[in-house]
Amino acid sequence: MIDNFIYSTPTELIFGKDVVNGLPEVMKRFGKNVLMTYGGGSIKKSGLYDKVIELLKDFTIIELSGIEPNPKYDPSVITGAKLCKENDIDVILSVGGGSVLDCSKAISVCAKYDGEGWDLISGKVKAEAALPIVDILTLAATGSEYDCGCVISYTAINDKRGYMDPLMFPAVSFLDPQYTFSVSKWQTACGTADAINHVLEQFFSSPHSLFNDGIMVSALRSLMVNVKIALDDPTNYAARSELMYVCSWGCNGILANGAGYSGWPMHSIEHALSAYFDITHGAGLAIITPRWMKKILSEKTVERFVVLGKELFGLDASLSDFEMANKVIDEFYAFFESIGIPMHLSELGVKADKIEEMADHILANDNTNEPWMYVPLNKEALIDILTASM
Amino acid sequence: MIDNFIYSTPTELIFGKDVVNGLPEVMKRFGKNVLMTYGGGSIKKSGLYDKVIELLKDFTIIELSGIEPNPKYDPSVITGAKLCKENDIDVILSVGGGSVLDCSKAISVCAKYDGEGWDLISGKVKAEAALPIVDILTLAATGSEYDCGCVISYTAINDKRGYMDPLMFPAVSFLDPQYTFSVSKWQTACGTADAINHVLEQFFSSPHSLFNDGIMVSALRSLMVNVKIALDDPTNYAARSELMYVCSWGCNGILANGAGYSGWPMHSIEHALSAYFDITHGAGLAIITPRWMKKILSEKTVERFVVLGKELFGLDASLSDFEMANKVIDEFYAFFESIGIPMHLSELGVKADKIEEMADHILANDNTNEPWMYVPLNKEALIDILTASM
Numbered sequence: 001m002i003d004n005f006i007y008s009t010p011t012e013l014i015f016g017k018d019v020v021n022g023l024p025e026v027m028k029r030f031g032k033n034v035l036m037t038y039g040g041g042s043i044k045k046s047g048l049y050d051k052v053i054e055l056l057k058d059f060t061i062i063e064l065s066g067i068e069p070n071p072k073y074d075p076s077v078i079t080g081a082k083l084c085k086e087n088d089i090d091v092i093l094s095v096g097g098g099s100v101l102d103c104s105k106a107i108s109v110c111a112k113y114d115g116e117g118w119d120l121i122s123g124k125v126k127a128e129a130a131l132p133i134v135d136i137l138t139l140a141a142t143g144s145e146y147d148c149g150c151v152i153s154y155t156a157i158n159d160k161r162g163y164m165d166p167l168m169f170p171a172v173s174f175l176d177p178q179y180t181f182s183v184s185k186w187q188t189a190c191g192t193a194d195a196i197n198h199v200l201e202q203f204f205s206s207p208h209s210l211f212n213d214g215i216m217v218s219a220l221r222s223l224m225v226n227v228k229i230a231l232d233d234p235t236n237y238a239a240r241s242e243l244m245y246v247c248s249w250g251c252n253g254i255l256a257n258g259a260g261y262s263g264w265p266m267h268s269i270e271h272a273l274s275a276y277f278d279i280t281h282g283a284g285l286a287i288i289t290p291r292w293m294k295k296i297l298s299e300k301t302v303e304r305f306v307v308l309g310k311e312l313f314g315l316d317a318s319l320s321d322f323e324m325a326n327k328v329i330d331e332f333y334a335f336f337e338s339i340g341i342p343m344h345l346s347e348l349g350v351k352a353d354k355i356e357e358m359a360d361h362i363l364a365n366d367n368t369n370e371p372w373m374y375v376p377l378n379k380e381a382l383i384d385i386l387t388a389s390m
Numbered sequence: 391m392i393d394n395f396i397y398s399t400p401t402e403l404i405f406g407k408d409v410v411n412g413l414p415e416v417m418k419r420f421g422k423n424v425l426m427t428y429g430g431g432s433i434k435k436s437g438l439y440d441k442v443i444e445l446l447k448d449f450t451i452i453e454l455s456g457i458e459p460n461p462k463y464d465p466s467v468i469t470g471a472k473l474c475k476e477n478d479i480d481v482i483l484s485v486g487g488g489s490v491l492d493c494s495k496a497i498s499v500c501a502k503y504d505g506e507g508w509d510l511i512s513g514k515v516k517a518e519a520a521l522p523i524v525d526i527l528t529l530a531a532t533g534s535e536y537d538c539g540c541v542i543s544y545t546a547i548n549d550k551r552g553y554m555d556p557l558m559f560p561a562v563s564f565l566d567p568q569y570t571f572s573v574s575k576w577q578t579a580c581g582t583a584d585a586i587n588h589v590l591e592q593f594f595s596s597p598h599s600l601f602n603d604g605i606m607v608s609a610l611r612s613l614m615v616n617v618k619i620a621l622d623d624p625t626n627y628a629a630r631s632e633l634m635y636v637c638s639w640g641c642n643g644i645l646a647n648g649a650g651y652s653g654w655p656m657h658s659i660e661h662a663l664s665a666y667f668d669i670t671h672g673a674g675l676a677i678i679t680p681r682w683m684k685k686i687l688s689e690k691t692v693e694r695f696v697v698l699g700k701e702l703f704g705l706d707a708s709l710s711d712f713e714m715a716n717k718v719i720d721e722f723y724a725f726f727e728s729i730g731i732p733m734h735l736s737e738l739g740v741k742a743d744k745i746e747e748m749a750d751h752i753l754a755n756d757n758t759n760e761p762w763m764y765v766p767l768n769k770e771a772l773i774d775i776l777t778a779s780m
Contacts, residue, residue: 008400214611246601
């Protein structure tokens with residue numbers, strides 16, 4: 001059954017080998033004054049920075065560099081918005097991964113707002129306008145290039161917010177898989193684990209349909225097969241192109257239109273882990289996944305596991321539903337281990353004595369125990385999942 | 391491998407039970423003067439007409455009714471464009487199936503053009519503007535509600551054109567599956583056969599990817615399972631909702647982004663059949679499908695059939711590739727027969743003595759023999775397919 005939904009993603013995807021050569025034509029649509037945003041300088045090493053500067057030689061470029069892996073309201077968003085206002089910026093060009101793009105999205109609305117930008121990000125005030133965003137993606141993971149959300153931290157007030165507004169859909173996303181050839185094995189594995197988790201968060205919801213189930217199983221299969229090829233052979237275009245494309249579907253809703261919204265509990269748990277121990281997001285998700293699955297397995301949820309068992313892992317259809325579910329959980333564990341993710345939080349520096357505090361933090365900041373969650377998680381359940389993940 | 395592509399579909403889908411109640415809010419975005427387009431009056435029988443008139447009581451509505459199943463440039467598009475110009479229309483509201491919507495799309499560009507509208511539709515002149523379109527869909531089949539194409543006939547000059555322009559994406563498509571409850575068994579079967587063929591035309595192309603293959607297999611599975619439920623139980627919401635959603639994915643490219651373009655040969659053949667014998671599009675496609683498959687089966691193409699055999703039909707993996715391919719073809723034949731489509735063109739009134747003329751017509755009007763087709767079809771091949779379909 002396809003339940004009621006509203007869906008629209010206006011972003012133009014320009015995908016493939018050397019598509020960035022078309023950048024000037026695209027940028028002309030929006031104007032002459034460009035705020036170019038990027039991170040720590042990997043685009044200078046790779047040559048992409050020089051290429052963009054050369055391509056945009058007829059534009060006026062203001063740069064905002066040094067955007068953090070977990071982008072900060074202060075200084076990055078504040079500085080970016082100020083640069084936009086002072087320089088009459090027409091369009092933001094984000095060059096990098098999901099963090100640079102998330103920061104650029106926040107800048108795009110703050111640049112068009114006269115008050116305190118955090119009021120927009122924290123949901124106090126509804127944005128009314130945004131600068132257009134064009135991005136060149138260099139990492140396959142978050143799906144930010146094809147959604148209208150961003151995650152922004154405001155360190156001074158210990159706040160971190162997920163913020164969504166259709167105004168922040170990128171106007172155009174350039175996706176050239178060749179720019180992901182140089183992504184490290186660790187980042188390739190963690191980016192893929194992130195994307196796998198995006199699919200699973202949506203797969204475990206209700207109601208179901210043959211169509212959505214098939215799309216999600218296909219996304220999982222593609223990610224799981226192609227990440228192994230890319231890890232063995234980092235410049236394999238076929239594998240990198242499929243990873244990049246599938247990741248872009250992760251978070252805009254298209255994987256599960258009409259499947260209802262039943263929460264993203266593994267992301268809620270992982271955000272606490274990242275906040276307390278600054279671990280890599282995708283690795284945290286991979287570790288939590290099989291433990292969350294074990295915890296929520298029940299008569300109510302077992303059907304979801306059976307679909308994965310039959311369609312994704314090709315397990316023996318004569319197994320009982322619960323046997324199959326437990327095998328599915330083992331398969332995910334073994335898969336994440338096989339791509340090089342240490343499957344215990346302790347290996348990433350997480351300390352067991354913070355588990356209770358993190359459980360309280362999750363309950364205070366997130367909706368894991370709401371009755372509309374696919375499976376509500378109270379404090380005890382959160383502690384169990386975190387403890388099992390150690 | 392995901393090959394280079396450009397993709398964007400800005401249309402907002404508003405899907406589900408009773409969503410049409412939100413029509414006034416949506417229409418307000420565009421203005422007060424509405425051209426309401428519809429067909430032969432089934433919306434009056436169903437009560438939808440009265441509902442729309444009541445919902446839009448604060449708007450000024452000009453009506454264009456009687457739009458034909460194969461919409462005509464003269465009189466429908468010409469009349470509609472004239473009505474728009476004379477009444478300062480702000481937005482077109484299309485209420486009906488794919489034909490009404492196709493006609494509305496053509497009107498939307500002709501209304502903003504001072505010259506002869508056919509110059510736009512025939513590709514002589516590029517459109518520069520269009521009126522926005524909102525639609526309420528009453529038939530799951532063509533996917534026009536989520537693409538930017540239309541097919542328009544100009545009887546006076548014996549011309550029929552497929553015309554695409556991103557200006558013609560509907561701004562908003564209202565999809566309430568309840569409006570398809572009253573669709574006849576014949577139209578339900580033929581609409582689904584049309585959608586199945588949309589998937590197959592894109593499945594038989596190159597290059598392939600796990601992700602796209604999985605999406606397309608999922609679409610086929612959903613259509614084939616749910617049409618049987620809907621035929622047995624026409625008011626089954628779960629089945630009707632899934633049919634309506636999957637059909638909307640048919641033609642905007644999203645099923646196979648990066649799979650290259652290798653032609654729509656079965657549609658080319660069917661358009662000739664419709665032109666000569668005015669048969670129902672979906673029925674013609676269903677009849678041609680297994681015959682086209684038999685004709686193009688070869689060492690080069692057999693891999694496509696094997697994917698369908700294993701993933702869609704769950705056939706015995708120990709079969710040889712060609713055994714499996716032939717079973718796949720038999721499965722499609724049996725499926726179409728099982729949903730009530732007569733599987734011989736002669737049963738629809740097609741005459742064998744027109745086959746050669748139709749083959750010439752196809753070659754003259756379409757690209758079936760171009761070298762970039764998935765499998766080019768020369769005159770002999772077209773005659774073979776049509777003859778086998780009799």
